[in-house]
Amino acid sequence: MAKQIIVLFFLSVYLVGCGFEENSSAAAVPLSQDSQTVTNAEFVWQLPPNIAPPFVPENNLMSNEKVTLGRFLFYDKQLSANASQACADCHQQDKAFSDGQVTAIGSTGIVHPRNSQTLVNTAFNHSLTWNNSNLTSIEQQIVIPLFGSSPVEMGLSEQNKNSVLARFQESPHYINLFNKAFPNESVPINFNSIVKSIAAFIRTLNSYNSAFDRFQQGETNALSPSAQRGMALFLSERLACTQCHSGINFNQPSDTVILTGNNNIFQNIGLFNVDNQGGYPLGNQGLIEFTHLKEDMGKFRIPSLRNVELSAPYMHDGSVVTLDDVLDVYSAGGRFVAAGDKAGDGRINPFKNVVIKGFSLAEQDKKDVISFLNSLTDKEFINNAAFSNPLVSSQK
Numbered sequence: 001m002a003k004q005i006i007v008l009f010f011l012s013v014y015l016v017g018c019g020f021e022e023n024s025s026a027a028a029v030p031l032s033q034d035s036q037t038v039t040n041a042e043f044v045w046q047l048p049p050n051i052a053p054p055f056v057p058e059n060n061l062m063s064n065e066k067v068t069l070g071r072f073l074f075y076d077k078q079l080s081a082n083a084s085q086a087c088a089d090c091h092q093q094d095k096a097f098s099d100g101q102v103t104a105i106g107s108t109g110i111v112h113p114r115n116s117q118t119l120v121n122t123a124f125n126h127s128l129t130w131n132n133s134n135l136t137s138i139e140q141q142i143v144i145p146l147f148g149s150s151p152v153e154m155g156l157s158e159q160n161k162n163s164v165l166a167r168f169q170e171s172p173h174y175i176n177l178f179n180k181a182f183p184n185e186s187v188p189i190n191f192n193s194i195v196k197s198i199a200a201f202i203r204t205l206n207s208y209n210s211a212f213d214r215f216q217q218g219e220t221n222a223l224s225p226s227a228q229r230g231m232a233l234f235l236s237e238r239l240a241c242t243q244c245h246s247g248i249n250f251n252q253p254s255d256t257v258i259l260t261g262n263n264n265i266f267q268n269i270g271l272f273n274v275d276n277q278g279g280y281p282l283g284n285q286g287l288i289e290f291t292h293l294k295e296d297m298g299k300f301r302i303p304s305l306r307n308v309e310l311s312a313p314y315m316h317d318g319s320v321v322t323l324d325d326v327l328d329v330y331s332a333g334g335r336f337v338a339a340g341d342k343a344g345d346g347r348i349n350p351f352k353n354v355v356i357k358g359f360s361l362a363e364q365d366k367k368d369v370i371s372f373l374n375s376l377t378d379k380e381f382i383n384n385a386a387f388s389n390p391l392v393s394s395q396k
C-alpha cells in the first residue's frame, strides 16, 4: 500500500545519505584511547528494530556507567566556570532539548548568535551544529560549549579548568561515578572523561516513537485524517519538503538536491538578502564561514523535524516564531524582510536552493501540514525518566 511506499521512500533516501566520516582533529581536548572492555555489541540500545545503532567512535565505546555519569554532568551547573549554567539549561527535555529562546544566552550573559538546537537522534547526524561542516563527532562538538570563548557558553578556560575539576574531585558521589565509568584510568576525573561520558549520554537521546512512527508500523489510526492529508502534502512535489527533509530523521536531502553540489546537508532557503547580492547578516552567514566559498552563503544544516512542535522559535537564528510562520516563508518562496538592518528580499536570494519556489496553500492545507509536523512529537521521549534530571532525585 501507499504506506509501504512511503517507508521505502524514506529509508532509501536515508541510506543514500548515510556515510559517516572518521573524526577529524579539531578538538581542543585530545581524546585518548580508553581501555573500556565493554563493546558496542554488548551495549543495549533502546532503538526500534528498524533502526540500526548509530556510529560510535572506537575510542569512546558505550557503557551504561558512562551514560549515567554523562547524564549527571549534563544536568550539573557545577560544570560551568561560575556554576550558574548546565548543558540542560539550554537543552531542556520538555522542549526536545532546546530552550525556547530566540538565541541562546551563555553562563556570563553573552548572547549566542544562534538558536539552541534540539538533541534528538544527534548520534545519527553527519556533522554537528547549524553550519560547521568540520565537526563530525559529538566529542569534538562538546568542547565548544565547555571551552568556547566566542561566544562564552559554560565559560571554562585554561585558567579556571582545574578549579572546576576540583569540584568533582571533592565529591564522593562523583568519585564513585567516574571510577565506575572509567575503571582502568589512574586519574579518572579529567576533561577527557567528562567529554566522553556526556557524548555517550547524548547518543542515548533517541526518539522514534511518535504517532508518525506508530503509523509507519501499521497503527492506521495513529494519525488523524488531517495529519494524513498533511503528510500527503509534505510528500508532494508541489511543496517539495522532502527534497531536503527526507530520511528517517527528516534531515537528509534527496538525490536531486545531492546532485546540485557538495555539502548538500547545508541549504539556503532564502531567509535574508541584506545586500541584494544574497548576503546573510554578518556573524550568521552559514557554511561560508567555514568553507569560504561564495556559494555557501546562507547555507545552514537541514534540521531534523522530529519533535519540531516543541522547539520554537525556528531557524538558525530563531527568527521565525511559529510553524504557521515557517509555512508562510516556504509558500512565499523565501522571506521578504521589509525594514531594519536585516531588510531585503530573501525570495530572490541567488544562493537559495532552486526547489524553494513558493506555492499557494489553503488555510485547511496549512493546518493539515502542521498536524502532520505535530505527529512527529514523541511524548515518550520528553517524559523518559532515563533522560531527566538525576540531580533532583539523588543525594548530590
Ligand code: HEC
Residues within 6 Å of the ligand: 074, 085, 086, 087, 088, 089, 090, 091, 104, 105, 106, 107, 112, 114, 115, 116, 117, 118, 119, 122, 125, 127, 128, 129, 130, 131, 138, 141, 142, 145, 146, 153, 154, 198, 202
Ligand atoms: C548557552 C546555551 C548552551 C549551552 C550552555 C550549551 N549549549 Fe549546546 N547548543 C547551543 C547552541 C546555540 C547550539 C547551536 C550551535 C551553533 O550552531 O553554533 C548548540 C548545539 C549543540 C549540539 C549540536 C547538536 C546538533 O544537532 O548538531 C550538541 C551536541 C550540544 N549543543 C551539546 C551541548 C552540551 C553537551 C552542553 C554542555 C557541555 C551544551 N550543549 C551546552 C546552546 C547551548
Ligand code: HEC
Residues within 6 Å of the ligand: 239, 240, 241, 242, 243, 244, 245, 266, 267, 268, 269, 271, 298, 299, 300, 301, 302, 303, 304, 305, 308, 311, 313, 314, 315, 316, 317, 323, 326, 330, 353, 355, 356, 369
Ligand atoms: C532546499 C531544502 C529545503 C526544503 C525544500 C525545505 N526545507 Fe525546511 N529547512 C531547510 C533548512 C536548511 C532549514 C534551516 C534554515 C536556516 O536556519 O537558515 C529548514 C528549516 C525548517 C524548519 C525549522 C526547523 C527548526 O528546528 O528550526 C521547519 C519546520 C521546516 N524547515 C519545514 C519544512 C517544510 C514543511 C517544508 C516544505 C514546505 C520544507 N521545510 C522545505 C531546508 C529545506
